[in-house]
Amino acid sequence: MSAVIETEALTKVYEGAVKGQDVHALTNLSIKVDEKxxxxxxxxxxxxKTTTIKLLLGLIFPTAGRMKILGSPDIGARAVRTNIGYLPEGAYYPEFLKGEEVLSFYGHLYGMTGRDLKTRIDRVLDVVGMSRARKRTVRGYSKGMRQRIGLAQALLSDPQILILDEPTTGLDPIARKEIRDILASLRDQGKTLLISSHELLEVELISDRVGILSEGELQACGKLTDLLSDRDTEIEVSGATPDALTRLAEAGIRVGDQVDTKASLRVPGEVPLYTAIERCKAEKLALVSVSPQRETLEEFFVRIIGEDEEKRRTSQ
Amino acid sequence: MTAPVNFLSSVWTIAIYTWREGIRKKVLIGFLILSILVLFGAQFMTAFLTVPRSAGELETSIDVQLKMVKDICVTVISIFGALIAIFISASVVPSEIENKVVYTVLSKPIRRFQYLIGKFLGVQFIIIVNLALMAGLFFVALWVKEGVLPTLLLWSALLTYFEFLIVSSFTFAVSCACTSAVVPTILGLFIYITGNLTEYLKDVERRSGQTALWLDEWTGKLARWLYLTLPNLKHFSLKTQILFLEPNDPPRDVQMMALVIYALVYALAGYIIAYWVFRRREM
Amino acid sequence: MKRPASNLIFSLVVVGVLCLGAFQGRRVADLRESDAFYRWILTAAKLAPLGELEDLTPEPNAPDMKDDELFEAVVAVTENLLPEPAATDEDRDGEGGLYPKLVRHVYNDDQAADVLIWKLASGDSLEAARKEFLDYRGKGQLFSLGTQFDPAAMYASKEGSPVSLSNLFLGFRIMAANLVWLKVDQFYHQGMLHRMLPLMDVCVRLDPHFVDAYKVGAWYLAYNITAHMLGTPEPLKWWDEKHSAWVGEKEEYYYRGVDFLLDGIRKNPRDSSLYFDLGYMIYFIKLRDYANAARYLGNALQYEHEIFVRRMYNHALMRSGQYEKSLAGWQDYLEKFPEAKTADVARRYIEINQGLIFERDAEEAKARALTLDGEEGKAAEEEAERLYQEATRVWEKLRDEEQEPYAIARFNRAKALKYWEQKRYHEAVAILDMARYDSNDFWDEASNMIIAIKQEADMPLTLSEKLAVKRQEEAEAARKLRQQKSQE
Structure with a gap:
């Protein structure tokens, strides 16, 4: 698999009005996004995140470092731009235009005209499920519909790469699900997607690989399965007393949420599951359920950021 | 598709879009309606102001009235036209940056150069159409009133457009460096007013040097330099001629071609500055 | 990621294009300046023969006016460069000297010459003069500045400092003038002259091309304001240096009207109606200064004018004793407008002028006869007699065919003169007394003749005649006294 997006020591510093007030938005970012x-x-x-995306699109210019898209260092080249679809966060589409007119405007910018453009618009409207609303003006669109039109314009040139900035932010759960489904189907069509988000669930559900960014620095990058440990087990018990739980904790079992006498216990990988169950038995706890647990991205995220901050604190 | 066709079609698309979006701006429509109201109102206002008291005064008062109508109309066209030109040139780029349409547009396969030309052209469409609307209305009114085709007015409208072209290109250049339309609008007004008062600088130069103070002397020198480099918008005004010549006289004392070139050169300077600023601008 | 190199290129390009713009601006301004200069030359050439270029009454604090000097410099250059213009009868000044070529060209209204003058005005040969022109214009030292359609000239004309009134109104300067004018009108109708007069000034300052304001303003000054004034008795009149005339209260306002119109003419030298109003409405009607009236009416003819301007010009010529010119004028009028309703008037006045020429020649012959002896004297006397008869024939014809009152009056005047000569004083006086009621235009002349006859014959004067004589004497005395005083 070859990398379609590649950055090398990408750095962006916003100069402050006063010396020393510079904002380091991005420091030495090196990522690779593979095909499909x-x-x-x-x-x-x-x-x-948005800084990185803007850099990739040439909306802002890097202070240092290199970028390559589709193997080309000239990210403004026509061939490159035609192969990138971009959905900005919370973008505005001209209110007075109809859905299809918006697309026709963007299509013209790609140099598409006539029948080509028309069939392409029909196609993308179909993909994002907006065929029925195409004749309505953007003014009457809901937030989800606007996001879909945005997605449609990103798809217009049938690009290899899609860059989506917070695609599901601010949408209701159903709309999120629908957008997510569209994205999954796009991946199935062989497109490469770069999705930025601060909502982890969204990304967790569809991402192959993730990059985690904090304060302009890449904290982790890799396949989800590599990054997340899956050896934890959750045991749900009832009839727990505080004393019993304290003793269990001493044995290396983490105690999670408690409701009345019900408690969820987390058994880390290094503690054998049977040992844990034995201990519960010994404390006379009733077993409700036992389920293997994978670390959620959220937890991972908190962990990574926490470690990062710790590192920072100690280094100071 | 070949490259130049592609280039032009993108520019054209942006220009048309700018125009379609621009003519929907409420402020602009407000200015236009206001100016049309004044153009109509001038007729009644002056008729009311110049009520003849006797048969002998009738002729004079008709003449005065016509002159006032012409004066009001020419001034209104030039002031409101300039306001519209300034406002629209000041707002197209910042408003697009503000509502982030610029992200989706600039991430498409077009260069900033093209984008800027498209925007600039769109602005010019709007200015031209507005000017044509106002001047056309005045043209018809004058035609009906005087019974001859006021061709002089057409010349005047043409020159007025080139005056606006200078103002709009510099306003546009300023707007390319700004995130809101306020600063470029103010600067645009400043350019318009300064450009119309360039003759003052000559006077400043003439009056300086009366004392031996170095400040005085340098003020004079500065005034001279500014006088030489700032565009003199007064050159484009045919108002006096419209007021005092016959409506179908050819324009006098005006070097049409020289003025057009003059305006185009300054507009080019404005556009280059705009591109210079916008080329490396971070969105 | 700075790119100093490309920034440098951009700044160089911008500076270059701005320089190009400045250069083009310079070109436009140069053309504008040449144009202003060209227009000034035309105006000055028009004004020069009228003597309007000389600043006869320099105001104490005003800058030294250079119109005359500059025009001479221009003429000095152009005299060698311009071709000889076609000859017309307006080529010569009062003393018979030929006007400069430039002036003659302009008076001929020759299009080809205009092009040539423009070339000179914008070319190298007049560069020095042009520079001087711009300098003087800047310093407000040209009162004859043709400000029409030249904002820069208007801006720097001597009317007030540029950073003042006129510019406060920015775009609406001319409209302001119109509004001020409405106020002037209102004040007039309310009888508030003291408020109206300064406003009139403001008005034309705001809009120097507001021709109607000049015209109506002068009419207010010369007519409406003076209508309620009493004539100033002769001994109380004072000498007006500026206009070389004895003036009273009324006359002062007449001359104010004259000055107001002259100002308008300077700003709008190509508007016929201003010359007409000055010549006819004021000099002719009010001041009865027919020589000046003829002069300005003649100017009015130079530009697009109404048909009556010609008639009034011819009248003024006749009144000022230029009968031949008047005769030619009427003939020209008849030729050009044979269908006009006023063609009859023209025919009548051709005859009247003819008669007046005979009369004048007769009187000259008679005067000659008195100085000559013998044969020559006799011949002159016969000549005079013949001319008198010619004149009388004209008057008789007009009297019988047209019942022309002026002709009747002239006829009777001739008769009275004859009686006077024969010392039949009573008959002469009786005829004149009757004749002066025939024609208004004859009244003053007849009254003066009656007084002269009565004094010669030692006849008793009527009360009003005594009064007239007394006024005349007082006036003479007063003038002598003042002249003595001024000489001291």
Missing amino acids: EIFGYLGPNGSG
Whole structure:
């Protein structure tokens, strides 16, 4: 698999008005996005996700470092741009235009005309499920519909790469699900997707690989299965007393949420599951359920960021 | 498709889009309606102001009235036209950056150069159509009133457009460096007013040097330099001629071609500055 | 990621294009300046023969006016460069000297010459003069500045400092002038002259091309304002240096009207109606200064004018004793407008002028006869007699065919003169007394003749005649006294 997006020591510094007030939005970012994968680009707000995307699109210019898209260092080249679809976060589409007119405007920018454009618009509207609303003006669109039109314009040129900035933010759960389904189907069509998000669940559900960004630096990058440990087990018990739980904790079992006498216990990989069950038995706890647990991205995220902050604190 | 065709079609698409979006701006429509109201109102206002008291005064008052109508109309066209030109040139780029349409547009396979030309052309369409609307209305009114085709007015409208071209190109250049339309609008007004008062600088130069103070002397020198380099928008005004010549006289004392070239050169300078600023601008 | 090299290129390109713009601007401004200069030359050439280029009454604080000097410099250059213009009868000044070629070209209204003058005005040969022109214009030292359609000239004309009133109104300067004018009108109708007069000034300052304001303003000054004034008795009149005339209260306002119109003419030298109003409405009607009236009416003819301007010009010529010119004028009028309703008037006045020429020649012959002896004297006397008869025939014809009152008056005047000569004083006086009621235009002349006859014959004067004589004497005395005083 070859990398379609590649950055090398990409750095972006926004110069402050006063010397020393420079903002380091991105520091030495090196990522690779492979062909036909969904790359989840994660990080809290202000971590540099949008900066990276803007750099990739040539909307802003790097302070240092190199970028390659589809193997070409000239990211503004026509061939490159035609192969990138971009959905910005919360973009505005001219209110007075009809859905299909918006697409026709963007299509013209790609140099598409006439029948080509028309069939292409029909196709993308179909893909995003907006065929019925195509004759309505954008003014009357809901947020989800606007996002779909945005997605449609990103898909217009049938690009190899799709860069989506927070595609599901602010949408209701059903709309999220629908967008997610569209994205999954796009991956199935062989497109490469780079999805930025601060909502981990979204990315977790569809990403092949993720990059995690904090304060402009890449914290982790890799396949989900590599990054997340899956050896934990959750045991749900009832009839727990605080004393019993304290003793269990001493034995290396992490105690999670408690409701009345019900408690969920987390058994780390290094503690044998049977041992844990024996201990529960010994404390006279009733076993409700035993389920293997994979670390959620959220937990991973918190962990990574926490470690990062710790590192920072110690280095200071 | 070949490269130049592609280039032009993208520019054209952006220009048309800018025009379609621009003519929907409420402020602009407001200005236009206001100016049309004044153009109509001028007729009644002056008729009311110049009520003749006797038969002998009738002729004079008709003449005065016509002159006032012409004066109001020419001034209104030039002021409102300039306001529209300034406002629209100041707002197209910043508003697009503000609502992020620029992200989707610039991530398409077009260069910033093309984008800027498209925007600039769209602005010019809007200015031309507005000017044509106002001047056309005045043209018809004058035609009906005087019974001869006021061709002089057409010349005046043409020159007025080139005056706006200069103002709009510099306003546009400023707007390319700004995130909101406020600063470029103010600067645009400043350019318009300064450009119309360039003659003052000559006066400043003449009056300086009366004292031996170095400040005085340098003010004079500065005034001279500014006088030489700033565009003199007064050159484009045919108002006096419209007021005092017959409506179908050819324009006098005006070097049409020289003025057109003059305007085009300054507009080019404005556009180059705009591109210079916008080329490496971070969105 | 700075790119100093490309920034440098961009700044160089911008500076280059701006320089190009500045250069083009310079070109436009140069053309504009040449144009202003060209228009000034035309205006000055028009004004020069009228004596309007000389600043006869320099105001104490005003800058030294250079119109005359500059025009001479221009003429000095152009005299060698311009071709000889076609000859017309307006080529010569009062003393018979030929006007400069430039002036003659302009008066001929020759299109080809206009092109040539423009070339000179914008070319190298007049560069020095042009520079001087711009300099003087900047300093406000040209009162004859043709400000029409030249904002820069208007801006720097001597009317007030540029950073003042006129510019406060920015775009609406001319409209402001119109509004001010409405106010002038209102004040007039309310009888508030003291408020109206300064506003009139403001008005034309705001809009120097507001021709109607000049015309109506002068009419207010010369007519409406003076209508309620009493004539100033002769001894109380004072000498007006500026206009070389004895003036009273009324006359002062007449001359104010004259000055107002002259100002308008300077700003709008190509508007016929201003010359007409000055010549006819004021000099002719009010001041009865027919020589000046003829002069300005003649100017009015130079530009697009109404048909009556010609008639008034001819009248003024006749009144000022230029009968031949008047005769030619009427003949020309008849030729050009044979269908006009006023063709009859033209025919009548051709005859009247003819008669007046005979009369004048007769009187000259008679005067000659008195100085000559013997044969020559006799011949002159016969000549005079013949001319008198010619004149009388004209008057008789007009009297019988047209019942022309002026002709009747002239006829009777001739008769009275004859009686006077024969010392039949009572008959002469009786005829004149009757004749002066025939024609208004004859009244003053007849009254003066009656007084002269009565004094010669030692006849008693009527009360009004005594008064007239007394006024005349007082006026003479007063003038002598003032002249003595001024000489001291």
